[in-house]
Amino acid sequence: MGGRDLCVLCANNEVTKRAYRVLSEAGALHTEAIYTFSSPLFQGWNNLIGRLLARMGKKNEPKLYELPFESHGSVDEMLHLMLTYRKEGLILLPITTDFLTAYLIYSISKGHGPFYSNIYSPHFTLGLAKFVSPMIRTSALELAGVGEIRFNIGDDEFDTIYMWVLSELNDNSELLFTAPTSITLFSVKERCLNCGSSLVNGRCKFCEI
Numbered sequence: 001m002g003g004r005d006l007c008v009l010c011a012n013n014e015v016t017k018r019a020y021r022v023l024s025e026a027g028a029l030h031t032e033a034i035y036t037f038s039s040p041l042f043q044g045w046n047n048l049i050g051r052l053l054a055r056m057g058k059k060n061e062p063k064l065y066e067l068p069f070e071s072h073g074s075v076d077e078m079l080h081l082m083l084t085y086r087k088e089g090l091i092l093l094p095i096t097t098d099f100l101t102a103y104l105i106y107s108i109s110k111g112h113g114p115f116y117s118n119i120y121s122p123h124f125t126l127g128l129a130k131f132v133s134p135m136i137r138t139s140a141l142e143l144a145g146v147g148e149i150r151f152n153i154g155d156d157e158f159d160t161i162y163m164w165v166l167s168e169l170n171d172n173s174e175l176l177f178t179a180p181t182s183i184t185l186f187s188v189k190e191r192c193l194n195c196g197s198s199l200v201n202g203r204c205k206f207c208e209i
């Protein structure tokens, strides 16, 4: 875990600690209602997040509301739908380090195009909605006994890259820490105010504004 060998118990504590830090920084622990997505595209996510909040103790346990979610397009379309699903409130994103690494490789291989750079921040706001990613510093492989998350976005190109990243991470944990820092490669100057995507020729492909 992060290049260290930990037993299941310590690994679970480390995952919880990282998530707690993000949620606490984002002010999520003092929020009464938290929204989370429930979808076959990322199986296990809502169970995982429920368990993580429970591990943080009753005192800190906000009410969790599940938003049923579906998307049938590319990973960019999925991100667009997620980021525009609710216009207000605190919404948890199913973002893990392996997902970010795969999305970075996917976006580089695609060349220019819409790119959601703000998902590389642990928390950010779009209008009245606040997005928080408690698992942003953890990979799916580090979850051990806390739970499981399986991404199957239905975007063949992304899913292939994602599976490759997972297999590489088994032997190369440094890769995990590369993605969030490589993000400086993308200097996004203009972003869509509605969904946060980078603008291409001054336009957002998905919001049509």
Ligand SMILES: [Zn+2]
Pocket (backbone or CB within 6 Å): 192, 193, 194, 195, 196, 197, 204, 205, 206, 207, 208
């Ligand atoms: Zn947009």
